[in-house]
Amino acid sequence: MQTSKLRTLWNEKKPVINGWLSTSSSFVAEIMAGQGYDSLTIDLQHGFVGYDSATAMLQAMRASGVTPMVRVPWLDPADVMKALDAGAMGIICPMVNTRADAERFVSYMRYPPDGVRSFGPTRVTFSQGADYGVHANAHVVALAMIETAEAMNNLDAIVSTPGLDGVYIGPADLTLGLTGRKYPTGFDREEPEMVEAIQKILKAAHKAGIKAALHCGSPTYAAKAIGWGFDLVTISNDVRLLAGAAAQSVASVRQALGANGDHVSSGSKGY
Numbered sequence: 052m053q054t055s056k057l058r059t060l061w062n063e064k065k066p067v068i069n070g071w072l073s074t075s076s077s078f079v080a081e082i083m084a085g086q087g088y089d090s091l092t093i094d095l096q097h098g099f100v101g102y103d104s105a106t107a108m109l110q111a112m113r114a115s116g117v118t119p120m121v122r123v124p125w126l127d128p129a130d131v132m133k134a135l136d137a138g139a140m141g142i143i144c145p146m147v148n149t150r151a152d153a154e155r156f157v158s159y160m161r162y163p164p165d166g167v168r169s170f171g172p173t174r175v176t177f178s179q180g181a182d183y184g185v186h187a188n189a190h191v192v193a194l195a196m197i198e199t200a201e202a203m204n205n206l207d208a209i210v211s212t213p214g215l216d217g218v219y220i221g222p223a224d225l226t227l228g229l230t231g232r233k234y235p236t237g238f239d240r241e242e243p244e245m246v247e248a249i250q251k252i253l254k255a256a257h258k259a260g261i262k263a264a265l266h267c268g269s270p271t272y273a274a275k276a277i278g279w280g281f282d283l284v285t286i287s288n289d290v291r292l293l294a295g296a297a298a299q300s301v302a303s304v305r306q307a308l309g310a311n312g313d314h315v316s317s318g319s320k321g322y
Contacts, residue, residue, distance in 0.1 A: 056118045093119070148201040192217070268287060
């Protein structure tokens with residue numbers, strides 16, 4: 052079975068830089084996989100991605116050596132097991148609110164006797180090796196999302212769940228869960244009470260001997276999170292990166308035109 056880059060970095064006490072895919076495109080997945088990320092996550096919860104497209108995206112990512120992961124839509128055994136069978140080496144599971152939720156999630160991730168995962172590795176034996184079934188339990192990564200007030204109330208019980216590899220903070224939903232609509236939605240939280248909550252999750256995870264991951268909206272905040280001690284940070288996503296690069300490109304042209312004293316109306320055609 053192939054070695055997971057994510058686990059290799061963690062074994063070396065190094066942070067993981069994770070990318071995020073929200074669009075249903077194997078070409079975009081292939082491009083993103085070649086940009087130096089350590090891991091790359093396909094979002095089946097909020098992304099415009101279905102299972103068939105996700106499988107093609109996992110295939111497109113294979114040659115890069117990046118660790119492929121999937122955020123499943125919900126805590127559902129079928130979603131978790133099918134994503135693993137398709138080739139995901141890590142699963143991020145949303146809305147894990149209790150110890151019982153975490154235990155169910157872990158059980159879906161692993162074959163008996165460690166769990167209840169059904170054996171049917173449709174693609175993953177080709178992508179990870181014929182001995183996948185023997186080694187999968189020790190290699191797949193289970194990350195439970197902490198994003199609600201209920202999960203915060205049950206934090207110590209969740210992070211101490213046997214077999215759970217780490218927790219993944221969704222700061223936008225966590226902010227809504229803890230403060231309602233007191234603050235604008237978004238990722239890179241600067242409010243003292245939210246920074247305190249994020250760092251509380253980080254400390255609880257490390258005290259329990261598991262990893263802590265944070266979804267970030269910018270490289271600057273991701274670097275700050277690594278400085279706090281986070282083991283994995285997600286930097287933006289393909290949609291935001293495309294929108295940001297496109298907006299910057301257009302703004303640069305307009306700035307250059309203004310500097311040259313030129314003007315082109317938005318309705319004119321230069322061809």
